[in-house]
Amino acid sequence: MSSKTGREIAEERRAERIRLLSEKMESFLAAGEGRTSLEIGCGHGHWITSLAENSPNERLIGVDIISRRIRLAETKxxxxxxxxxxxxxxxxxxxxxxxPESVPLDRIFLLHPDPWPKKRHAKNRMTGPLFLERMAEAASQGTELYFRTDDPVFYEWSRENFDAHSAWKVAELPWPHEAGSYFKDMLGVHGAITAVRV
Ligand SMILES: C[S@@+](CC[C@H](N)C(=O)[O-])C[C@H]1O[C@@H](n2cnc3c(N)ncnc32)[C@H](O)[C@@H]1O
Structure with missing residues (x-):
């Protein structure tokens, strides 16, 4: 019988998932050239597909936690x-x-992430201090971050977190690509925050 705790088993599984994903990312990135982008929470893939059509010489990766959305995005x-x-x-x-550490991450896109309006769920918001820190760790100097939301309260809360985080400097970057996404088309855009990793 294993003497490992449930927590240790969960941590091992997480580490294994990360190792496998890292291998897949590395092999995909090695096969191409050009600027790299990561879209976090790419949903059904409308936006990343449109960006890919307009950026043939770049390397784009989207991730989402929901399998069905990823299958739809893959099909597109x-x-x-x-x-x-x-x-x-x-x-x-x-x-x-x-x-992969060997490949600079040039741009991170966070488009309409879930606002998690209830206070007790705030830790899940992707523009909270911990998540900004995770993104800063994956980024390198000069990495650009693009965030958009339809939610005014989430926007203001996010702006405070960006302003308070020493690794991200809010900058007026032009929005790189306009296209619809499932949530943008449904809810519109309230505001954007663009920032650079310092
Ligand atoms: C509100 S939707 C926005 C989807 C898309 N960006 C758009 O604009 O239509 C948020 C997306 O983030 C994904 N998501 C939420 N939490 C996540 C997490 N921790 N890791 C990866 N994806 C996540 C959800 O599955 C969902 O597809």
Whole structure:
């Protein structure tokens, strides 16, 4: 019988998922050239597909925790033969840890992440201090971060966190690509925050 605790087993499984994802990312990134982007919470893949169509010389990775959404996104990319973009089913913090150290991450996109309006769920918000820290660890100097939301309260809360975080400097970056996404089309855009890893 194993003497490991449940927590130890969960940590081992997490580490194994990260190792496998990192291998897949590394092999995908090694097959191409050009600027790299990671879309966190890519959902059904509308936006990453459109970005891929407009950026043939870049390498784009999308991740989402929901398998069905990833399957829909994969179908969109493969129908259009957009081999320089790929999507993985992965939890966001695991995807950030898995990003291969050997490849600079040029841009991170966080488009309409869940606002988690209840206070007790605030730890899940992707623009909280811990998540900004995870993104800063995967990033390197000059990495650009693009965030958009339809939610005014979430926007203000996020802006405070960006302003307070020493690794991210809020900067007026032009929005790199306009396209619809499932949630953008449904809810619109309240505001954007763009920042650079310092
Ligand atoms: C509100 S939707 C936005 C989807 C897409 N970006 C759009 O604009 O239509 C948020 C997405 O983030 C994904 N998500 C939530 N938490 C996640 C996590 N911890 N790791 C990866 N994906 C996550 C959800 O499955 C969902 O597809």
């Amino acid at each position: 990319l493969s129908k259009r033969k957009l081999d320089h973009a790929c999507v993985f089913k992965a939890e966001a913090t695991e995807a950030l840890e898995a990003w």
